[in-house]
Each structure stands twice: as C-alpha cells, then as structure tokens.
Amino acid sequence: MLKIEIDGRQLEVPVGSTVMDATNQLGIYVPHFCYHRKLSIAANCRMCLVEVEKAPKPLPACATPVTDGMKVKTFSPVAKQAQNGVMEFLLINHPLDCPICDQGGECQLQDLAVGYGKGASRYQEEKRVVLAKDIGPLVAAEEMSRCIQCTRCVRFGQEIAGVMELGMVGRGEHAEIVAFVGKTVDSELSGNMIDLCPVGALTSKPFRYSARTWELARRKSVSPHDGLGSNLVVQVNQNRVMRVLPLENEAINECWLSDKDRFSYEGLNSPERLTQPMLKRAGQWEAVDWQVALEFVTGELRRIEAAHGGSAIGALATPHSTLEELSLLGRLARGLGSENVDFRLRQADFSADGKLAGAPWLGMPIAALSKLDRVLVIGAFLRKDHPLIAQRLRQIAKRRAQINILHSADDDLLMQIANRLIVPPLEIPVALASIRAGASGPAAAILESLKSGENKAILLGNFAQQHPQAVQIHALAQALAEATGATLGFLGEAANSVGGYLANCLPYGTQSSGGLNARSMLEQPRKAYVLLNAELELDCADPRAALGAMRGAELVVALSAFNHGAREYANVLLPIAPFTETAGTFVSTEGGVQSFHGCVRPAGEARPGWKVLRVLGSMLGLAGFGEESAEQVRDSCLAGKDVSAQLSNRAAVPIEGTAAAPKTAGGGLQRVADVPIYFADALVRRAPGLQQTKDAQPPRAGMNAKTLAALGISAGQPVRVRQGEGSVRLVAALDPGLPDQCVRVAAAHASTAGLGAMFSTLSVETLPVEQAA
Amino acid sequence: MLSAESLKKIDRELAKYPADQKQSAVMPALIIAQDEKGWLATETMNFVAQYLGMAPVAVYEVATFYNMYNLEPVGRNKISICTCLPCGLQGSLDAAEHLKARLGIDFNQTTADGKFTLKEGECMGACAMAPVVVVNDKKMYDYLSNAKIDALIDALSDQLGSR
Ligand code: SF4
Ligand code: FES
Ligand code: FES
Numbered sequence: 001m002l003k004i005e006i007d008g009r010q011l012e013v014p015v016g017s018t019v020m021d022a023t024n025q026l027g028i029y030v031p032h033f034c035y036h037r038k039l040s041i042a043a044n045c046r047m048c049l050v051e052v053e054k055a056p057k058p059l060p061a062c063a064t065p066v067t068d069g070m071k072v073k074t075f076s077p078v079a080k081q082a083q084n085g086v087m088e089f090l091l092i093n094h095p096l097d098c099p100i101c102d103q104g105g106e107c108q109l110q111d112l113a114v115g116y117g118k119g120a121s122r123y124q125e126e127k128r129v130v131l132a133k134d135i136g137p138l139v140a141a142e143e144m145s146r147c148i149q150c151t152r153c154v155r156f157g158q159e160i161a162g163v164m165e166l167g168m169v170g171r172g173e174h175a176e177i178v179a180f181v182g183k184t185v186d187s188e189l190s191g192n193m194i195d196l197c198p199v200g201a202l203t204s205k206p207f208r209y210s211a212r213t214w215e216l217a218r219r220k221s222v223s224p225h226d227g228l229g230s231n232l233v234v235q236v237n238q239n240r241v242m243r244v245l246p247l248e249n250e251a252i253n254e255c256w257l258s259d260k261d262r263f264s265y266e267g268l269n270s271p272e273r274l275t276q277p278m279l280k281r282a283g284q285w286e287a288v289d290w291q292v293a294l295e296f297v298t299g300e301l302r303r304i305e306a307a308h309g310g311s312a313i314g315a316l317a318t319p320h321s322t323l324e325e326l327s328l329l330g331r332l333a334r335g336l337g338s339e340n341v342d343f344r345l346r347q348a349d350f351s352a353d354g355k356l357a358g359a360p361w362l363g364m365p366i367a368a369l370s371k372l373d374r375v376l377v378i379g380a381f382l383r384k385d386h387p388l389i390a391q392r393l394r395q396i397a398k399r400r401a402q403i404n405i406l407h408s409a410d411d412d413l414l415m416q417i418a419n420r421l422i423v424p425p426l427e428i429p430v431a432l433a434s435i436r437a438g439a440s441g442p443a444a445a446i447l448e449s450l451k452s453g454e455n456k457a458i459l460l461g462n463f464a465q466q467h468p469q470a471v472q473i474h475a476l477a478q479a480l481a482e483a484t485g486a487t488l489g490f491l492g493e494a495a496n497s498v499g500g501y502l503a504n505c506l507p508y509g510t511q512s513s514g515g516l517n518a519r520s521m522l523e524q525p526r527k528a529y530v531l532l533n534a535e536l537e538l539d540c541a542d543p544r545a546a547l548g549a550m551r552g553a554e555l556v557v558a559l560s561a562f563n564h565g566a567r568e569y570a571n572v573l574l575p576i577a578p579f580t581e582t583a584g585t586f587v588s589t590e591g592g593v594q595s596f597h598g599c600v601r602p603a604g605e606a607r608p609g610w611k612v613l614r615v616l617g618s619m620l621g622l623a624g625f626g627e628e629s630a631e632q633v634r635d636s637c638l639a640g641k642d643v644s645a646q647l648s649n650r651a652a653v654p655i656e657g658t659a660a661a662p663k664t665a666g667g668g669l670q671r672v673a674d675v676p677i678y679f680a681d682a683l684v685r686r687a688p689g690l691q692q693t694k695d696a697q698p699p700r701a702g703m704n705a706k707t708l709a710a711l712g713i714s715a716g717q718p719v720r721v722r723q724g725e726g727s728v729r730l731v732a733a734l735d736p737g738l739p740d741q742c743v744r745v746a747a748a749h750a751s752t753a754g755l756g757a758m759f760s761t762l763s764v765e766t767l768p769v770e771q772a773a
Numbered sequence: 774m775l776s777a778e779s780l781k782k783i784d785r786e787l788a789k790y791p792a793d794q795k796q797s798a799v800m801p802a803l804i805i806a807q808d809e810k811g812w813l814a815t816e817t818m819n820f821v822a823q824y825l826g827m828a829p830v831a832v833y834e835v836a837t838f839y840n841m842y843n844l845e846p847v848g849r850n851k852i853s854i855c856t857c858l859p860c861g862l863q864g865s866l867d868a869a870e871h872l873k874a875r876l877g878i879d880f881n882q883t884t885a886d887g888k889f890t891l892k893e894g895e896c897m898g899a900c901a902m903a904p905v906v907v908v909n910d911k912k913m914y915d916y917l918s919n920a921k922i923d924a925l926i927d928a929l930s931d932q933l934g935s936r
Contacts (some may be wrong), residue, residue, distance in 0.1 A: 164828035168836035180830040181815045 006072045017049060019061040021074055022675060023412065030074050031083055031112050033090075033198045035062035038255060039159055044313040045090070045150050047112065050074045050083035052439025053266035070658040080116075081373050093173075094122045094199070095145050095199075103200030105213040109148065128766040130176045135166070136184035137692035139176070139193055140205040147201040149175055153193040157447050160256070162394050162414030167611020177201070188387045188677060189260040192273035195245065195255075206266050207243045211235075219599040220247055222586050223261040223683060224320050227364065227492020227586030228252060228388055230261045234580055241265045241382040241580050241600060250557070251367045252588070255450040258387035259693075260564055260677055260684055265580070267686035268603075270658035273478040273744040274575040275604025285567065290528050290556040290605065293572055294612075300555045300621045301336060303526045309460035310337020314521040317343040317505060317532035319494035320681050321609065322739055323582030323593075324633040325576075326505035328613035328625070329532050335622030336612045338379035339515025340526065343500035345534060346493065346747075346757060348541045350517040351653070354508045358522055358648030359501030360465075361590040363489030364457065372396055374453030374486070376404045376435075376446060376690070378477060379428060382413055384677040386491050390415075402453065404446045407463065408672045408738035409744060424670045424739050429469050431653075432476040436483065447484070458587070460492045462675065466541060468759045475653045488649045492589030494681070499587035502646055522546050532578070532609065535564045535682055537753045544726055544756035559609055562682050565750075567578035575606035578683060583630035591647045595634060668761030669707070670722065672744045681750040699752050701764055713766055721745060721764035723755040774820035777800075777810045797823070799835050803842055812843035838894060841910040848883040850929050852905045860896075865904035865936040869893075871919045872906075875926055885934065888933055894914035 006020050013022045019043070023030050033045040050061045053071035053209040056080055061072075085706075091113060094747035098104045102379035129145040138182030151168055154177065158164045164183045164571055169178050179185060185193070194204050216235035221244075223230040244265045246257040273280060277293035278285050288296075304312055315333040317326055319493065326343055333341040362369075369392045394415040397403050402418035408425045421442045424430045438447040450456055458481045462471050463661075481488040492498055499549070501504070507515035522536075522545040529550065536546040550556055550569035558566035560773045561578040576582075583601040585595040602608065610630055627633045678684045678696040690696055701710070701721050713719060715734040720727055728751060737746050747758045755762070777781070782887050785801045792799040807813055813836050822829040826886050836842040852859065873879055877891050884891040900904045902915035906925075914925055 103827050159829075164831055167828070167830035167834040169830075169834050178830070178833070179817075180828075180833050183829070 002066050002068045002070075003070065004068075007074055012070055013066050015125055015688075017066045019052070019059070019064045019066060019070075022049060022066055022072075023061060025125075025599065028063045028074055032062060033108060033112075034152060034195060035150060036152055036155075039152060039155045039196075042151050042155065044375055045148060046086045047083065047116075048087060049079060050516050051078040051666075052083075054074040054756035055341055055453075058317070069674035071196040077706045083116050087113060088122070089120060089128050090148050090553055091121060093119060093128045095127065095143070095146065096121075097143070097146075101143070101146065102203045103146075103197075106586070107200055107369045108198035112270055124412065128173055130338060133178060134184070135179045136186065137189070137689050138205055138263060139185055139190050140203045142202065142203070142210055144201055144418060146174060146199045147177055148199055149177070150198060151175060151177075152196040152198070153202055156196055157185075157187065160192070160391060160394075160653070161189045162391075165190075166193070172554070176624055188259055188383060188695065189256065190723065191259045191588075192246075192256050204243065204263075206263055211237045211242045212272050218743060219597070220494070221580065221596045221599060222594045223257075224495045224586065224683065225260050225264065226258075226386055227362075227494060227497050227589030228386065229495060229586050229590075229592055230258070230388065231259055231594075232261065236599050237599045240267050244704065251365065252592070253388055254589075256391065259690065260387070260680075263689045264684045264687045266689055267683040268578055268580055270562070270686035272562045272564065272686055273603050273606070274573055275606055276559055276575060277605060278573040280571050285573075290607070292685045293574060294619055295556050297572055297574070297616060299618065300558075301528060303528075304555060305336050307528050311340060312527035313338040313530070314340040314516065314528070315342075315498070315524040315530040315532070315572035316340075316345060316518060316521065316534050316536070318345060318534045319343050319497045319500050320430065320501075320683075321496060321533045322579070322582065323496060323499040323503050323587060323637060324584050324610040324630045325532055325613060326468065326500050327503035327633055327637045328610055328617065329506040329530065330363045330503060330624065330630075331624050332613055332617050332620075333532070333615060334514075335620065335624070337338070340521050341515065342507050343496070343505045345518050345536075345539045346466045346541045346758065347470065347517075347758065348466060348468045348519060349472075350519060351507075352471040352474060353517060354514070355652045356648070357650035357652070358646050358647055359498050360490040361591050361647040362491065363487045363649050364590070366392070366588070366590045368455075368603075369393065369457070370396055372453075372457050373453045374404075374450050374478075375401065376406065376450060376458045376486070378406045378460050378473065379431065379464025380407065380463065380491060381409065381463060381674045382409060383411065384674070385462045385493070385680075387489060387677075388771065401714060402449045404449050407461075408670075408742065409674070412737075418449055421446060422737070422739050424742050425463075425467065425672055426469075427466060427668055428464065429472045429476060430472060432480070436476060436480045440466040447480075456484060457489055458484075458486045459489045459687065460493055461491050464759055465490065465493065466673075468757075469609040471653055472649065472656060474649075474651055475655045478649070478651065479655060490589070492650060495586040495588070497588060498647065499585065500590055502643065514570070519545075522549040525552050527553060529553050529557070531556065531558045531560070531566065531570075532613075533560060533573060534558075535560075535562075535566070535685075537565050538656065538679070538685070538748045538750070539681070542757040543747075543753040544724075546744050547753075557631070559612060560682070561606065562686065564682065574612055575602075575604065576612055577602040581606065584612065585610075585630070585634045587643070591643055593634075593638060593643055596630070596653050596714070623673055666742065668763060669703075670742045671758070671762050672702075672738060672742050672757075673747040673758035674748050675748045679746070698734035699730065699746035699749050700744075701730040702733045702738060703742070703764070704738045704740060705734060706740050707738070707742065708734065711764055711766075713764065718767045720765045720767055721752075721755065721762055722758075722765070723760050726755040728752055728754045774810055774816065775806055775824075780824075785833035786843050787825075794829045796831070799827065799832060800839075803832070803836055803854075804919060811849075812846045815885060819912060840892065842863075847881075848890040849933055851890045851892060851909050853892040853904050853908075853910070854904065855894045855897050855899075857896040858895075859900035860905065863900075863903035868904035868906075868919070868922060871922055873875050875923060881933055900931050 048061040050057035051073040133141040230253035397415040434443040556570040786798040786801040
C-alpha cells in the first residue's frame with residue numbers, strides 16, 4: 001500500500017493505482033474526458049491535470065501512478081489554471097452549437113465548460129470543420145466538428161466490443177474519427193459509444209432530435225431480451241418511451257447495454273401494436289370491446305373443455321413473458337383441467353422433464369464469469385445470443401483465461417479462443433463425449449485446458465439447449481464438469497428462461513400428473529390454444545408443426561402486444577402490454593429476481609397481461625385468481641421460497657452410448673439454425689433501427705467453400721432449400737466458419753419458417769434460370 | 774494483392790517481432806506496399822491489415838499519420854521540401870517557390886507528364902542544411918540553391934527519360 005495525500009486528506013492505495021483512482025476513492029471529482037474506468041488510459045485530453053508536489057508541471061491524474069508520500073492538490077491555483085487552460089484549448093475548435101446539439105443538457109463538455117471555461121472565447125480565427133460520416137443505422141456521426149479526440153469510442157471498440165471499427169486518422173489539427181473507407185460500425189455493442197462520447201459527436205440515430213434530456217422522466221426497468229436481465233433506465237415523455245439507457249449495475253450489465261437492449265424500444269411504438277381486442281367473425285376481423293372479447297374466450301374455452309376435456313386445450317408462452325403472466329397462464333390451463341402449458345418454445349428435447357433437480361441456470365452469479373480462467377462454451381452463437389456475456393468472456397480471455405468452443409459454426413467471437421471443435425450439429429453429443437474421453441486433437445486439448453485451471457465453467461448455449469439431443473448434451477456436460485471440477489451453467493436464452501420454471505409454467509409439476517410439453521402440444525394438435533406473446537411461426541422450434549396445429553385448431557386465443565401472424569389462424573387477439581407498460585418480474589439467468597413497474601400507460605386498449613389472465617380466470621370462475629397486483633402474483637410464486645434452492649443444473653439422466661456415428665439420413669446436409677439477434681423476439685423484430693443493421697439482413701443459405709463447390713453452387717446464387725415437406729428460396733452465401741456438409745439457415749424469420757424444425761437435414765438445389773429471376 | 778517479392782520483404786520485417794505482435798511491422802509493411810504500388814489504395818491498406826491481422830482502420834490510422842505514405846497516386850518522383858520554421862528562416866520558402874515555378878505546379882500537384890509531385894514536408898532533422906528536399910521519401914538533397922534545384926530536376930528527368 002502507498003500513502004498519498006490529496007487536498008490535505010490522507011489515504012492508502014494499492015501499488016499500481018493512479019492519482020485518479022485515489023481521488024475516486026475519496027470522492028474528489030477531477031474533471032476528465034478521455035478517462036473511463038472501463039477503458040485503457042489514453043491521457044490525451046489533459047483535462048485532469050493536477051498539481052503534484054515536487055513535480056515541475058501539473059500532471060494528468062488519470063495517467064500518473066501514485067508514489068509513496070505523494071502530495072496532490074486537485075484545485076490549487078496551479079491545478080485550476082492548468083484545467084482552465086486545457087478547457088480553453090478544447091473549446092477553440094469546438095462549435096458553439098449547444099442550442100441545436102442533441103447532447104445539450106447531458107454533455108460533459110458543456111458541464112465542465114461552465115466550471116472551467118471562460119465566459120467568452122479569446123479565439124478569433126476560423127474553427128476547423130470536420131465532415132459528417134455515415135457509420136450505420138444506430139450511431140450518428142453527423143456533427144464530427146464537436147469531437148474532442150478523446151478516443152473513448154476507438155478504445156471501446158478495441159477493448160470492449162473486441163473489434164476496432166472506428167479509428168483516429170490524420171494528425172494534429174487534421175485528426176478525425178472515421179470508420180475505414182466504406183465501412184460502418186456493426187458491433188452488437190455499438191450503442192455504448194454514444195454513452196461514452198463526452199460530447200455531441202456520436203449521438204443516437206433513432207433518438208436524436210426527438211426530445212431534450214430534461215423533458216424526459218426516468219424509470220428503472222429490466223431488459224426483456226436475453227437472460228442477462230440488463231438494468232435499464234427507460235426515458236419517457238408524454239406517455240411515450242423515447243429512449244433506453246443502461247442503469248449501471250456492476251454485477252449484471254456493468255455500465256453497458258447491448259444494442260438489442262438499447263434500441264429495441266423503438267418496437268414499442270411500432271404501428272403494428274395491437275391496441276384493441278379483435279374478434280374474427282365470419283372470417284372478418286372486427287375490433288370489439290374487452291367484455292365481448294373476454295366473454296367469447298371464456299365461452300369458447302368452456303365449450304371446448306366440455307366437448308373434448310381440458311386436455312384438448314394447450315397454452316404456450318414465450319420465455320420473454322413476465323413471471324406473473326407465466327404463473328397465471330399455468331393456473332389458467334390447470335384450472336381448465338389441462339396440464340398442457342409450456343414456455344420453452346424453441347426446445348426440442350424434453351426427456352429430462354421431471355428429472356431436473358431445479359430450474360436450469362447459469363450455475364453462478366454473472367459477475368463470477370469474470371473470475372473464470374477456463375471456460376468451455378458448448379453450442380452458442382455467443383456474441384449474438386449473449387452480447388454482454390461474450391463481452392465478459394472477452395475481458396477474461398485478455399487476462400489469459402482459456403476459452404474453448406464446441407459448436408457448429410466458427411463465428412468470429414472477437415476474442416482469443418484457446419481450442420475450438422467445430423462439428424455438424426448432430427455430432428455435438430459425440431464430440432462432447434470425445435472431449436470427455438480426451439480423445440485427440442482439439443478434444444484432448446479442451447480436456448487438458450479444463451483440467452488445468454482453477455475457476456472453470458462449462459456453459460451450455462442456446463443452440464445446445466435447442467438441440468434434439470439436448471438432454472444427452474446436458475448429461476455429458478454434467479459428467480465432464482464433475483470430472484474436471486468445473487461448474488455447469490446454462491446461458492438463459494430469454495429474460496424468463498429461469499422464471500418460467502419458478503412460475504411453474506410447465507407441463508409437469510410437483511402435484512401434476514404431467515401434460516404435453518411445447519413440442520408435443522404441436523405434434524399432437526389440440527382443439528384450442530392460448531398463446532401468450534408467442535408468434536409461433538417465429539418463436540418455435542418447429543414453425544411448420546406450429547402452423548399446422550394452429551390452422552387445425554377450433555380456437556386460438558392470442559394474447560399479444562402486436563398484431564402479428566396470428567391474424568391468419570387466431571379467432572381472437574387480446575392486446576396486452578409489453579414490458580414498459582406493465583409491472584412484472586424477470587428472473588435472470590443467474591437467478592436474480594428483478595421486478596419492475598410500468599413506465600408508461602398501455603397503448604390504446606392494451607392491458608397488462610397478468611390482468612387479462614386474472615380476469616379470464618375470474619370470469620371462468622377458477623380458484624386462485626384473486627390477486628390484486630402484480631406484486632401479489634409474484635409473491636404467490638416466490639414468497640417464502642428460497643429462489644436459489646430452486647435452481648439446479650443437476651439432471652438424473654444416464655449417458656447413452658454416443659459412440660455411434662450420428663444418423664444423418666441419406667448423407668444429407670445438416671441445418672445449422674441460429675436465431676439471429678434482431679429476429680429473436682417480437683419486440684426487436686419491430687425496431688426499425690435494429691432492422692437496418694447488418695445483423696438484420698434476411699437469412700441466407702450459408703455454406704463453406706467445400707460444400708458450395710461440391711454442390712456446384714456459387715455464393716450469391718439463388719437456391720431452393722428443401723427440408724422434409726418444406727421448401728424455401730434463399731440466396732447462397734459463403735460462410736467459411738461452417739463444417740463441411742452443413743448449411744446455415746437461420747430460424748425465427750418469415751422467409752425460413754416454411755422449413756420446419758431448427759435441427760434437421762436438408763437439401764440445396766440451384767434454381768433453374770427462369771425461376772431465379 | 775502484393776507481389777511475392779514484396780511479401781517476402783514483409784515477412785522479413787515480421788520476423789523481427791513476436792508472432793502475436795505482427796502489427797509492429799505495419800510501418801515497414803506499408804512502405805514495402807507503397808514501393809510496389811506507388812501509393813496506398815484502400816485495397817492495399819486492407820490487404821496489409823489482413824496480412825498483419827489488424828483492423829483496417831488501424832492501418833489507416835498509421836497511413837494517415839505520416840506524410841510519407843501516399844494516399845493518392847503521385848508522380849514518379851515525389852519531392853518533399855521542408856517548410857518548417859528553421860528551414861523557412863533559411864530560405865526554404867524561396868526554394869519552394871523556385872521548385873513550383875520550375876515544375877509549373879503547386880504543392881500537392883503532379884506535373885502533366887506524371888514525372889513529379891511536389892509536397893510540403895515536415896522537419897527532416899536536417900535543419901542546419903536547409904533548404905532540404907527528400908525525393909521519394911528515400912534520398913535527401915541539402916543546401917539547395919536554385920541552381921542545385923535545377924540540376925536535381927534535370928538529373929531526375931534524365932533518369933526517367935532514359936527508362
Ligand atoms: S467521437 Fe466522441 S468519443 Fe470519439 S473521440 Fe470524438 S469526442 Fe471522443
Ligand atoms: S482524463 Fe486524464 S488526460 Fe484525459
Ligand atoms: S525544419 Fe526543415 S529539416 Fe528541420
């Protein structure tokens with residue numbers, strides 16, 4: 001420890017601390033621009049100059065290491081003069097356009113100029129002009145004359161996003177921030193640059209010029225997307241969500257947000273919002289009032305129950321629904337005498353149902369990921385499925401943690417990968433068994449890596465959980481974890497992937513005899529379905545089966561915030577509120593119970609889903625629908641229970657012989673189905689900004705060069721992809737990260753919904769010329 | 774993208790640095806690329822970036838930082854004259870005027886025959902010998918009187934003419 005005195009106050013700091021660390025510890029504010037605690041030190045703005053005893057000149061606090069006995073003055077005349085001087089220089093070339101600047105009111109430069117700047121400029125000469133840049137649909141770089149070259153945006157790309165998309169070119173007065181000629185900023189974390197930019201140079205394209213920061217009311221909320229449960233500040237003006245910013249929570253999202261969490265709010269104001277109950281009468285959709293719609297629903301449900309029994313009814317929800325909604329949906333189904341209720345829509349293998357010791361979860365706190373030194377990630381499109389978990393792993397990879405990958409696509413994770421085993425989807429269990437056996441090549445290296453570390457984890461990604469042999473993968477991973485002393489974790493696909501278990505929105509339960517799971521419910525069609533938030537043709541493991549079941553049903557009740565594909569097959573659409581318009585709870589992948597309140601009133605006639613379900617339950621005369629508030633519903637699921645005791649990744653399932661070669665019927669091509677980041681749920685699908693990004697380009701049929709050559713197809717050529725009964729037209733693309741004989745065809749998109757199950761074999765044919773046109 | 778010969782030269786530079794720090798060789802790699810191509814087109818920088826495992830924009834940063842990298846095509850002789858203060862005090866501005874008149878071009882322009890490009894240079898560390906020029910970033914000429922400048926231009930012209 002080193003002793004230091006700052007502004008007369010004594011303090012001890014660890015060796016290696018900077019003066020800035022020490023002032024932070026004391027809560028003394030030193031003005032700064034380029035310094036950011038999550039980024040490397042650049043010391044290029046010089047705003048943080050302080051007086052250090054015995055030093056001939058003021059020194060930058062952010063870059064000056066503490067030495068023992070150092071005496072620092074942060075607002076002595078010398079320090080103040082230096083800081084004022086730097087501010088004057090910074091303002092020389094800065095435009096005086098605060099009144100028309102989108103950053104006005106939340107600008108670090110503006111704030112500090114008040115404290116350290118002069119009332120008027122002494123600079124009479126011409127200011128420099130930096131031309132606007134188009135760097136993509138999310139981040140605006142329209143007013144680059146405002147840039148003060150702090151390089152935070154550049155360092156963010158290099159260090160946090162893992163890809164340097166912006167750089168500072170030129171020198172001296174000609175220096176400017178640019179993307180490489182003709183390139184844009186495509187990182188899934190790009191929006192953070194807007195927060196980092198201390199001036200109005202980088203601004204939010206979707207938000208800019210729509211409101212002033214001081215007009216906005218701030219409400220805390222929780223992201224409804226991936227299982228991380230990022231904490232949000234939802235900013236509201238006149239009952240409209242105008243913008244979403246991160247709420248700093250070091251244990252979850254740190255100070256970051258993925259672009260999905262940040263920009264998906266645009267979907268809340270989408271013209272596709274369902275704002276009135278709709279009833280289909282004689283093939284025509286009619287807007288009706290709630291009473292009529294609800295009476296219709298209860299009447300029909302009772303009729304079907306009477307005619308066919310409760311088990312003719314199925315209830316399906318997305319794991320993006322709130323805990324309260326999921327709980328009430330389960331109660332509603334059970335009240336009607338049906339155990340057919342599930343939220344695991346993209347899951348294909350349910351053979352562990354009833355054999356799980358608890359809800360599958362991360363197996364550790366999210367923050368503990370940052371302490372790992374050995375990781376095996378199985379079946380995950382990590383960057384796109386879990387942008388901020390990928391970010392945490394990227395940071396530990398830099399500190400020499402070994403990240404190992406077993407997957408079916410070698411996508412660039414923008415981090416150092418120690419060993420990778422890339423195999424066709426159906427071979428993942430075999431490959432995992434070979435790792436366990438320490439076979440040879442990468443499998444042996446992965447086992448070695450796992451054996452060697454101290455803090456290790458085996459993480460099962462979305463792809464592994466959606467796999468038709470997910471339970472075998474689980475069992476093998478469990479055995480491997482035991483053998484190596486690693487923690488087994490599930491990366492939660494959605495905001496309530498854990499919460500759905502706690503809400504018992506499951507076809508099996510403690511007291512239940514067991515009903516049909518999400519898959520069987522569609523394969524063995526029911527007479528009636530209640531859909532909660534689900535766009536089945538996009539949210540399901542097998543959209544063809546789903547559509548078939550819906551079309552054949554007598555009654556489909558869709559509770560949704562959006563007017564979506566259910567129009568085709570539903571009988572009634574009930575408008576419910578998205579996460580910003582209802583109270584609710586998400587249980588994150590680390591088992592964190594995060595409740596939130598509504599930020600705005602529901603749009604139009606929409607109502608919080610839990611209220612709609614509660615009213616339905618009461619109208620049906622079912623017991624257990626007496627709760628008056630979302631809190632009460634939550635408490636009835638969780639109160640008095642220890643959540644952590646309900647989390648477990650243990651499954652009592654034996655490992656089957658996996659040595660046998662996988663069955664690829666007829667040597668066909670295997671489908672590698674990712675769920676693209678901006679198609680993954682109903683809200684992101686309707687966020688225009690996100691839909692313009694590279695990640696939201698329509699799915700293509702990706703193959704590696706060898707597979708393309710073997711099929712005689714060239715990239716860019718239109719092809720017909722057949723999978724079982726289904727077939728769709730796509731454009732072939734080169735995807736060098738795929739194993740041989742594999743085709744990447746994304747799920748969750750209308751253009752591929754015709755194909756059916758996410759895991760399957762398929763064939764690819766070139767299209768005759770006239771059809772290709 | 775670059776000739777085998779250039780790649781060999783880059784590899785020789787790469788050998789001087791640890792394998793995981795290939796970007797250390799970016800400056801010589803850009804020089805080698807420029808020697809082959811005459812200037813650094815976007816594709817050339819992109820290629821160098823790929824070859825060294827760097828972000829293209831990081832290569833662009835380097836290429837735009839130093840005057841010696843040509844981001845636009847130049848004539849076969851690029852003459853850079855130092856116009857910094859010490860040289861300026863010793864007559865380099867007059868020498869520059871003479872160069873302009875002799876070549877019939879201004880700074881950052883290329884003669885119609887493509888033989889000469891004139892550039893303003895930064896301090897070349899030869900202030901005592903002003904006025905100084907560097908030809909094609911490689912060879913320096915100092916104590917330049919107008920007569921010496923004319924002789925230099927003639928000599929360079931002849932060299933090209935004989936090719
Ligand atoms: S654009 Fe903003 S963050 Fe980037 S260097 Fe300029 S001022 Fe800093
Ligand atoms: S904050 Fe220290 S130099 Fe910028
Ligand atoms: S100033 Fe011209 S060489 Fe130094």
